[in-house]
Structure formats: structure tokens, C-alpha cells
Amino acid sequence: MSKKLGVAIIGCGNISGSHIPNYLKLDNVEIRYFCDIIPERADRAVEKYGCGTAVYNYKELLGKDDIDIVSVCTHNDFHAPISIDFMRDGKDVLCEKPAARTLEEALEMQKVAHETGRLLQIGVVNRFCDNVNHVKKLIESGELGEVYQVYTSFRAHRSIPGLGGDFTTKAVSGGGVLIDWGVHYIDLALYCIGDPTPLTCSGEAYCKLGKDMKDYVCTSMWASDTADFEKGTYDVDDFVSGFVRTTGANITINGAWAQNIGEAETFVDFLGTKAGVRLYYGGKFTMYSTLNGMLTEIKTDFATTGFDYGAEIKAFVESVETRVPNQAHIDRAVITSKILDGLYRSSDAKKEVTL
Amino acid sequence: MSKKLGVAIIGCGNISGSHIPNYLKLDNVEIRYFCDIIPERADRAVEKYGCGTAVYNYKELLGKDDIDIVSVCTHNDFHAPISIDFMRDGKDVLCEKPAARTLEEALEMQKVAHETGRLLQIGVVNRFCDNVNHVKKLIESGELGEVYQVYTSFRAHRSIPGLGGDFTTKAVSGGGVLIDWGVHYIDLALYCIGDPTPLTCSGEAYCKLGKDMKDYVCTSMWASDTADFEKGTYDVDDFVSGFVRTTGANITINGAWAQNIGEAETFVDFLGTKAGVRLYYGGKFTMYSTLNGMLTEIKTDFATTGFDYGAEIKAFVESVETRVPNQAHIDRAVITSKILDGLYRSSDAKKEVTL
Amino acid sequence: MSKKLGVAIIGCGNISGSHIPNYLKLDNVEIRYFCDIIPERADRAVEKYGCGTAVYNYKELLGKDDIDIVSVCTHNDFHAPISIDFMRDGKDVLCEKPAARTLEEALEMQKVAHETGRLLQIGVVNRFCDNVNHVKKLIESGELGEVYQVYTSFRAHRSIPGLGGDFTTKAVSGGGVLIDWGVHYIDLALYCIGDPTPLTCSGEAYCKLGKDMKDYVCTSMWASDTADFEKGTYDVDDFVSGFVRTTGANITINGAWAQNIGEAETFVDFLGTKAGVRLYYGGKFTMYSTLNGMLTEIKTDFATTGFDYGAEIKAFVESVETRVPNQAHIDRAVITSKILDGLYRSSDAKKEVTL
Amino acid sequence: MSKKLGVAIIGCGNISGSHIPNYLKLDNVEIRYFCDIIPERADRAVEKYGCGTAVYNYKELLGKDDIDIVSVCTHNDFHAPISIDFMRDGKDVLCEKPAARTLEEALEMQKVAHETGRLLQIGVVNRFCDNVNHVKKLIESGELGEVYQVYTSFRAHRSIPGLGGDFTTKAVSGGGVLIDWGVHYIDLALYCIGDPTPLTCSGEAYCKLGKDMKDYVCTSMWASDTADFEKGTYDVDDFVSGFVRTTGANITINGAWAQNIGEAETFVDFLGTKAGVRLYYGGKFTMYSTLNGMLTEIKTDFATTGFDYGAEIKAFVESVETRVPNQAHIDRAVITSKILDGLYRSSDAKKEVTL
DSSP: OOOOEEEEEEOOSTTHHHHHHHHHTOTTEEEEEEEOSSHHHHHHHHHHHTOSEEESOGGGGTTOTTOOEEEEOSOGGGHHHHHHHHHHTTOEEEEOSSSOSSHHHHHHHHHHHHHHTOOEEEOOGGGGOHHHHHHHHHHHTTTTOSEEEEEEEEEOSBOOSOTTSGGGOHHHHSOSHIIIIIHHHHHHHHHHTTOOOEEEEEEEEEOOTTSSGGGOOOSOOTTOTTOOTTTOOOOSOSEEEEEEEESSSEEEEEEESBOSOOOOEEEEEEEESSOEEEEETTSOEEEEEEETTEEEEEEOOOSOOSOOHHHHHHHHHHHHHHOOOOTTBHHHHHHHHHHHHHHHHHHHHTSOEEO | OOOOEEEEEEOOSTTHHHHHHHHHTOTTEEEEEEEOSSHHHHHHHHHHHTOSEEESOGGGGTTOTTOOEEEEOSOGGGHHHHHHHHHHTTOEEEEOSSSOSSHHHHHHHHHHHHHHTOOEEEOOGGGGOHHHHHHHHHHHTTTTOSEEEEEEEEEOSBOOSOTTSGGGOHHHHSOSHIIIIIHHHHHHHHHHTTOOOEEEEEEEEEOOTTSSGGGOOOSOOTTOTTOOTTTOOOOSOSEEEEEEEESSSEEEEEEESBOSOOOOEEEEEEEESSOEEEEETTSOEEEEEEETTEEEEEEEEOSOOSOOHHHHHHHHHHHHHHOOOOTTBHHHHHHHHHHHHHHHHHHHHTSOEEO | OOOOEEEEEEOOSTTHHHHHHHHHTOTTEEEEEEEOSSHHHHHHHHHHHTOSEEESOGGGGTTOTTOOEEEEOSOGGGHHHHHHHHHHTTOEEEEOSSSOSSHHHHHHHHHHHHHHTOOEEEOOGGGGOHHHHHHHHHHHTTTTOSEEEEEEEEEOSBOOSOTTSGGGOHHHHSOSHIIIIIHHHHHHHHHHTTOOOEEEEEEEEEOOTTSSGGGOOOSOOTTOTTOOTTTOOOOSOSEEEEEEEESSSEEEEEEESBOSOOOOEEEEEEEESSOEEEEETTSOEEEEEEETTEEEEEEEEOSOOSOOHHHHHHHHHHHHHHOOOOTTBHHHHHHHHHHHHHHHHHHHHTSOEEO | OOOOEEEEEEOOSTTHHHHHHHHHTOTTEEEEEEEOSSHHHHHHHHHHHTOSEEESOGGGGTTOTTOOEEEEOSOGGGHHHHHHHHHHTTOEEEEOSSSOSSHHHHHHHHHHHHHHTOOEEEOOGGGGOHHHHHHHHHHHTTTTOOEEEEEEEEEOSBOOSOTTSGGGOHHHHSOSHIIIIIHHHHHHHHHHTTOOOEEEEEEEEEOOTTSSGGGOOOSOOTTOTTOOTTTOOOOSOSEEEEEEEESSSEEEEEEESBOSOOOOEEEEEEEESSOEEEEETTSOEEEEEEETTEEEEEEOOOSOOSOOHHHHHHHHHHHHHHOOOOTTBHHHHHHHHHHHHHHHHHHHHTSOEEO
16 A cells, blocks of 8 residues: 655645645545644644644644645745745645745745755646636647737726735735736746746836725725734735736736726737637637638637636646656746746836846 | 918828818818829819819929918828928928828927927827817816826727738838827827826837738728738738836737737726726726715716817817917827837837837 | 623514524624514524524513513514514514504504604614615715606516415415515615605505416415415415605606516616616616716615615614614604505505595 | 599608608509798708699698698697698598697597598507507407506606707697607507506606706707707606506506616516516517416517508508598597696696596
8 A cells, every 4th residue: 555645734724725625635645734823723724624733833844754745825925935944854845826925035946946856836726727728729739820919917896805914915925916816817828828938027016096995995805804904004016017028929917906997807818820819717718710711709618617726736746746847837937926026126117127 | 251261181082081071061261172192082072072173293282372271181101291391381281190100200290390380280089089088087187086007908800901002011101000090099098198208118019910911811901992912011010019108107008900809999998096987999988986985887978979070170270270289289199109109119129118 | 791682583484584693793682582483483593593592472571571672573464563562561672574564553553652662663674775875875965966756666577475375465464565575665765865755646556466376387486485375365466556746756666576577677766857876676776967068877886785684783772772763763664654555545446545 | 543642741840751751652642732831841842752842831722622631740739720620621631649739639639530520540650560569469369368557668868859949848749758759658558458448647747857958968869950958948848657547457657758867768568467568669579478387488570660650651541542540540549648638637736637
């Protein structure tokens, strides 16, 4: 009987709920530790999932030899130190997105992964989703001709997650809508067009609608549990726009956690010389092409939509066993980090930055 | 009895049909000449409108003292020389948009206008349209708070005007979708936000879908009369994307004469801190705001939509009489020309240009 | 430490589920008794909510000094006797809507409330809902100008609650769609326009589609637990239409528990000289107005929609403590009862009745 | 060869355009006179249709023996005197709707028709339309069971025809939206349910939105040629609501030339015990019924929609030849007049009137 791989979950908040059940589905792994600095969260996880031991400080887990795999599900500010500590401790790491708060942190993580030979995968889950992989395959097969331009639109009406909490505090999160939503859109766009190298970034990340926290009007906040409207901080971007050149297609972005436009427009357009695709984020896609002198609009359907965390976790565990990094490896994710960083630097400098 | 103002129409193609009937509605002007290098066009205009004399070379009209006003309705390449010749001849000029093929030509036109003291108005008709002026008033009255970002989307599926004709020959037109459609969108955006000074431009203008003219599939071409698929030229942009900083709001643009995305998205978004407006080009607009703690979506309706050439011509004639330039004066239009030029230069240089 | 207010729930059927959890949220009250003539219902409530004592006859609770507040959640026929008995016993009462089966009963309840000085509030929950209060505020602030006409439409396709049960037996319920749904629509309309005095009622309440109970076709019945298609009764109105004059705006009504028109039209139109509002029942509203010579259509959004029983219960308890009746007091609710009564009498007499 | 019937058209304004071409399609009639008090109108009709003689005073046509048929297409105030004069002169008359400004005038017209034995048909064109006749046939065949209630909704947003012209001057038109649009809706409803006798009317006709003519905001006025915003009159109803009892189904009405609700709702609902029909005015209809225990929604389609003036004129000419009155005879139309009169009287008296 083969020995099972031991898993430690670091951070037991919302996003861990996308990791844990998917580890539990696999025969060859076993969750051995649930760690959270809020003790009740760790305790509750042990109780809920009926396995593992609760710990409240991840450093207690360094040196444990019943851990092979670590899932880092904390706030962004702990992504780098925890991932690095565990890699240096000989573990393979799946770290949630964004890789880190800043490019510097992400590059340090990448460096340690190479030095230690450990796996460092990032939770850019769209790279494992059926809709995205279908589009990638269409592009690779030449169906779209040359893809010369990508437009990513991640615009919501008034959807700031939790005013005055960790999402809206730059020191914790590294940024707002660009780093939180943009990371997914830019990453899947890069993935579909073959992970080209970014060259220039020009854009602006605005901190506007959430600044006057008490008077911000909305119908709900999707991550308001840690929010504090009285004393909390709001110093991140709620709208971002910019233009990115790469060695492949160029990318234009418009994103809003909050904007005074009511239409929700969340999609990625791949503009090719032969055909184009509009991919609805987390959903279906439509391909526009030609056939025998006719214009065609092709709607597609397939079994799995939504965000396939199961496929992400399964691929990670396979990589751990085979030692072959997959499409979500830090070497790929760091490209996205470079763009996020470039756009934030361009916004500060009020001019284009060359990468 | 007051003497009537004499008008000469230079160029009797499509767009002259938006000028001529609107001059005929006014009591104090009289169209005296119809000029076109295609003689039948000039002759046909004389017959159709029952007035004026046909001429085939505009130079014959220089020195005539029964001309006060000149409407330049030619291809873009003749905008500058004709406008300049008539201004030096002491006439007031209404020149169709874009001001000229290049920024250099536009600046020369502006210089001559100032030297001669003649009026030079450009046909940026949106500045006279009710929908645009309603939005401008809302912004000026503070209804939107600070407008920090504008998004102009002038994207059509496959709508190249006339492959192989003057529209698609850069030497004649100066460019494609950016100079032909973009000029209107950028100009109306600048107008609404108070004509700020542009600072930087980064973008790309692609020449892609029309290049293989014979195999280009579409359902129609809206200006195909002079097209020649066999021997004609197609060397202009059919897709453009970019980011523009100004001393006011920044502007992001996406435009397509042709793209492999079937959705027609032709609107301008004004993103303000208190409210936002989506203005549908040539149509209505929706304002998104808040009221008593509620989010509001305000659809507006008003008598006049579409492109009000009548108001443009009327305002021009009034300016001629009062000697007071109006909102479409070359001094304003040249700001738009700077942005068009900046984007084309950025596209060539593959980097941002500072204006 | 302040003493808590003791609550007795009389009737543990469906509607009590909107009262009980909202009492439990308040710190200063304690539910001490659950009463239902069906013993299992009372027992189940004690078990489910983990508090209180089960009783099966409300008369056992008269004279108890650990009761301050009574929620009457029974069928309509017991609203009057129970409310009156408890008021005479010195308790404050929140009675579900309609106040009673008939105007006579409602007036008797009002009389006893005045005689005893007890609070008698009626469960016209819309008076506590955000959507309704937003509309009321807009009207009060003059935003609509003079509101001259209200149209209430509460028309569903085939939605009779429970054929052959208490809802469809006039002796129990006092009527059908008019008293069950109409009470809410008319009451919220009156509330928004300032509770004017009704003057005349002309209309007809039809008993048509449910009469042949066994052959009544529908997709579901939302209150079918006590229905008995074999031996039950159906003698109430399933369609009602009429015209009501008041000292303020006039009110036109169309209502259907069941009709052979498939469109569900459940809204209230407030027609004002400056603006109008269409309020979707239990949902959002749209305001139609003018601005700078434009017609405007304003859609609104706000955090809380649906029926806010929590606000109703909270306001009731506050009224109990402050002795200040709120907007759902019997003195207001009785105005609605007069209109229901007027319409039923007009329907019987086949002519208008003057109130 | 049979002699042709001679036609005189009295009034050559808009509505005559629905009569004249339909007479011209028939072999057995000949238009011999076009009469209008505005001489150019009469002259233009002679020129346009290439037949007949222009006259400017209808009295000149009395005594002419080459006239058999008269179409009265004037303003409402001349319907009665002209129809009566021509009937006394031995002619058959097709008079536009409404029959007259008031019930008194309509009854006088009916009396003269009976005295003289002449045909007097009213232009209630819906009685000749396919959609309406299909519904009538469904009702007559018992498909809907007992039709117990009709709801007529003729509500438009801001659609007053011509502020300050004859439409909005009560002395000329007899009223506003009720007499102009309501006449059609009520007439077709009565026709479909077998022309029952009306019993009571209670309602209100409001003169609200058009009163401040200069500040009335709208996008267009469909009959603005004779409007005079400076000196004209606006003293008619722009909103009407009411309840009408008949010996058959009762009728509820809501109508608006102008209201501050943006939804256009122009339909008639026939509520039957077995099925119901929603007839879209001038369009298709949907029937809601049941089949084998299922609910069914039946959309219908047929060749002819819109307003079939051709059928109306053809039926009139046939009646002239056969001496058999058709469904648009004054004896039927006068029932509608009674309801219009009843509603206006009820509105003035603020109480129901019994007919």
C-alpha cells in the first residue's frame, strides 16, 4: 500500500473551501493540519471535515515530516513568507492568487522555488477550466488566425468586496480590482495566447468610489465580514484601465470593482484575423467566423462551466507526484505579476513603463 | 433689404447631402456654386437643388466676390489645401471632419485661420447634437462629480466602408477607423469634459481584416461606390485600441471598422465619482447615480436624436455673421487631431508618445 | 437589569414564521407561549425555537401576568375575538392582516383599543418595507407633483391558495383575493399618498374560476395544506375590479387570484403631475420624470427588498415601549377595511356605495 | 352597364387618407367631390387623386343628384350637423368616429337616420379588423366560457396629439383621450361581447399633464399641425379611469394620452371562465386556456393586422347597395357614446351615474 501525501491547509477562510473538499476527493492525499491565526476557524475546519489537527501558527508546522503539500489560503500579505518558509522546509506549495502583493515578492518566491527545487503552483484556476481550455485549443489550432488584440473587461457596477477590511487595505492586499479580479482575466488571456512576454504598460488605477466609505451606496458587499466602515482603510483601486504590449497580442483592460455604469460586462475578447471569440468569464463563449462567404456566429456548450477547483487540485497533486510543473507554475504566474506591477507603476508615474 | 451670404459647396459626394439642404433652410444664405471634380456630380446638384452654378475645379472660384462661405466636403486629402486657399481668399470655411489627414496639415490650417482672421469651423457635428449637449450640461452642472475616466467604444462587426477606394487609401484619407470614426468619438468626449489638453498616447492601430480584399466577407459596404477590389488599396487601420492621458479625465479607446466580434458596441462611458453616463452614439443615454441611499438607473428621452447637421450649419452661419467662433472651431478640433496623431505615432513606434 | 417583555404567539401556522424569528432577534423580548388549536403545531414550535410553553386554547393565557405582547397569527375569523380578549386583558396586540373579516369587526377592534388604551397594530407589513417607504418619501418631497390617480394591479394567472380550505371559505376568511391580496395593495397605496379618506366605491368581486374545484387546473397551490377538494368550500372572490374615490388620489383596482390571462402584473402605479412611479410589489420601482427638457426613466436599487417583517416586529416592540402607535395602527388599517367593505357591498348591490 | 355610386368626401385632412384610396379601389363607386373649408386641401386632393371637383363649403353639395354617399371626415364638432344635413338630403353617410362630441348629438343623428331611412354608419374601424373579429368569433363559439369582465388599457407615456389645436379644445372635440382613443377600445370590447346595454358608469377624466402647455415635455406630437402653444386651448382629459357595468361583462378602463409611466400598455383583456384573451390593439392576440389538465398559452397569427379601412369602406358600400346596416351602424355606435357620456358625467359629478 502506497503512503498517502500529507496536506496542510494554511488559512481557513472562504477560499480554503475551494481547496479542502477537492483534496478530500482524492485517494492518495490526506489533510493532516488546518492552520489559522483565528483559532476558531482552524477548530471549526477540523470539526467540519472530520480530519486533521488544528494549529494557530504556521511556524509550528515547519519541520513536520507528515506534511508533503501545503495550500496557502491566507490574505495576500502572507503568500510570500509562508510559501517561502515551506519550500525551504522541503514542501511543495499551491499558493492562492495573486502570487503575492508585489512583483518583488513574486520574484523572490520564484527564486526560492528554483533554488530549492520545490514545486510552486499558483491558484490561477481559470487555467484548469473547460471554457478557457476550449478557447486556448481553438487559438492553438489556428482557428482564429493571428490573434492580434485581446480586450479584457471585468467591470461591475458597485461591487467593492468589504470596505475597510483586508481587501481594501493596500498593505494587506497589494491593491484592489486590478490585483484581485484583473489577475484572473490577464492570466487567462496570457494563457490562451501562449504566455507571451509583456513589453510595455500604460494605464491608471483609480481609487474613487470607495473613498468616502460611510456614504458609499451599494446593494451588498460580497466579503464584508472583516469590514470596518468606521476605522477601516480604503486605499486601493476600484477602477483600472490601460494598454499592454506583449511579444504576442496586445491587451487592453477595463476593470471595475465599482463604477457608475450599471451594465456588468465581464468577458475577454480574442480578436483574430480569421475569427474572434468572446469568452464570458466563468461561462460560455461565442465564436464569430466565416464560412463559404457567410458570416457565422457560433455559440458553444459543454458540460463543465464555472471554476474548476477540482481540476486545479488534481493537477497540482499529479505534479507533486510526477515532479512536472503544470500550467499554473510560478514561472507562468510571474508574467501576470509583471503586468500588474507595470500597470500600478505606470499609474503612479503617469506615463508608460517599459518592462 | 439685407444682402444674402453666398455659399460655395466644394465636393458634391455623400456628405454634401448633409450640408446643402440645411443651407437651403436658412433665409439669409444662398448657394451660388456647386463644385466637384466629377462634373456630373456638380451638374446633378445644380439640377436637384434648383440653384447655383456647376464648376469642376475649385480654383475657378477663388477671387469671386459673390462667395462668403465655403463648405469643404471633399476627401480628407483636399481639406487642408482647399480650406487654406479659400481663407487666403477672404472666405469663411466649414470643413468636414477630420480637420485633415495629419496633424501637420491641421496645424497649418489653424495657423492660416489665425493669420487671415477668417473663420475655420470643422464638421464635428456631435458638438451640435442634443444628446451630447445634454451630457455636457450634466457634467458641467456637477451631476457626475469628478469625471475621471472616459471609455469610447466604436466597434462594429464587419463594416469597412469601401475596400480599395479613398476611405481605405491612407494617402487620401490619412487613416482608417481611428481617423474616420474615432475622430467623432474622441471629439465628443473631449467636448463633454471641457476640452482638456492631451498629455500621452499609447496604442495600436491594426490593418488586419481588410488586407485580403478579395476574400473579405461582409454583408454590405456603406461607401462602396468608389471601391475597386481588383486594383484598389487597403493600407489603413480597421481596429484601434489605446490609452490617452489628458489634463482632465483619461480616455481609453477601442474601435473597429471590422472585427470578428459580432456585438456592435458604439457608446461613450463617462465615469464620474457621483454618477456615470453611457451615451449611445447618435442616440439616447443612461445615467447611473444614487438617490436617498438607492442606486438609480436613469434613462433619458428627448425630441431630437441623430446627427443634427441643421444645427451645425445654422451655428456656422451665425458665427459668420457675429464673427464669434463656436464650439467646432479649428482651435478645438486640433486637440482631437493631436490625439489621432499621437495614437498613430505610438502605433508606429510601439511605445507611448508624449504630446 | 431591565425586565424583558413576554410574548405570546397565537396561531403557529405559516405566517407565524414571519413573526417568531424576528422576536427572537430582539434582546428585550422573550417568547413565553406558543398557542395553536392544532396541538402538534404548538408543540413543534416550542421544540423548534427552544423556548416557551405550548398551549392549545388561547383563553388559558388570559390573566397571565408574564405576557405583555400578543401576536395574532390565526385565520381571519379569530382576529377580532382574540385581539379584543387580550386587549381587555391589558395586553398590546399585533394582529395579522386583514384587520378582520368585516368592517364591523374591525371597527369593534378599534373601539376596544381606544377604550382600553392598549396598542393594536395590524400586520400591514408593506408599511415597513424599504421600497414602499422610498416611494412615500418621494411623494412627500413633492418629486411627483400632485398624485391624482393610483392604479393597483394584483393579477396572477391561476394562483388560488388552497381550494376548499380556510382561505376559500368566506365564513372563515371574509373574502378572497380582495381581502387577502388587495388589503396589502390598497393599504400601501393609501400609506404612500398620506392615508386619505375614501369617499365612494364601485366594483365587482367575482367568484368564477375556483367554483368547479375538482376541474380547476393549475400548477400549484401555495396554501393547500388544509384544502379539501371533495367536501371543502369555495365561495370567495377570485377576480376583483373597481374604482375608488378618496379625498386624495382616486384608486383603480384589478386583482386576480386566478384569471385566464397568463401575464403576472403585480404593481402599483402612482400617477403624478410631475412624475410617476411604478412600484413592483415586493420589489424595485421605476420613476418616470423629466429633466432639462428630457423624459427620464429612473430605475432604483437599494439593499433591502422583499417583505421586512423584522422591521415590523421591531417597530411594534418600540411602540409597546414608547406607547406611541406607528404607521400600522388600527386607526390607519381601518381605512383600508372601509374600502374592502365598500367594494364588497358595491359588488352585492351592483351599484356604487358612498362611504 | 350599371351606374356608379357618387361619393363626396367632406373634410380632406389626415383621416380622409384612410377613406379615399379605399373608395378608389372599388369598381362601383366614383369620388365626385372633395370638400374642405381650407381651400388648398380640397384642391390638393383633386390634384393628388386625379378625380372629382373641389368645393369649400359642404352646403353647396346639398341637392346635388350625382352624390349617393358621403364620408364625413371633419373635426368632431361638425359630425352631427353635416351627417344630418346630408341624410335629410337623401344621402347615405359614413361618419368618422366618435359619432359626435356629445351623446345628445349622437342621439339626434340616430333619430334622423331612423326618420329619413338613410344609412348612418360610424367609422369604428376595429369592427372590420381581422384580429377583433377572430376574438369575437372565439367568444361567440363559447371558447372562453362566460366572459365576465373586460379590461381596456389604452395608456401611452406622453402622446398628446397637438397641444392647443382642435384635438385639445373641448368645444371642438368633445373631450380628450376618452373620446379619441377610448371610443375605439370600448367600442371593440362591446362588439366582441355582443353589444350589451350599459347600466352604470363611475370614473374620472383628468386634465393634468397638458395644462401647462409651454412646459410640457415630450418627444413628438402626432397631430401637431394645427397646434398653437401660445394661444391655443387645452381643456380636455389626458388620463381616464373608471368602471362600467353592463347587462353582459363589466368593463374597467385605464387610458392615457399622457401619463408619467413609460410603459405603453394598449390592449384589451377578455376574462372568461374557460379561457381568456389579451388582444393587442391593432395587432395579434394571445389566448390562455386549459387542455387535458395543462395550462395553455396560445399565440395566434393571421394575414391581416392593422386597421382595415378597406374592409370598412367595402362593407359600407355593400350596405348602401343592399340597404342592410352593418356592425358599425349608429344604433351600435350610440351604445359607446352612452358610456363615454356616462364617464364624463360621473367625472363631473364625482359619483356614479346610472344610465
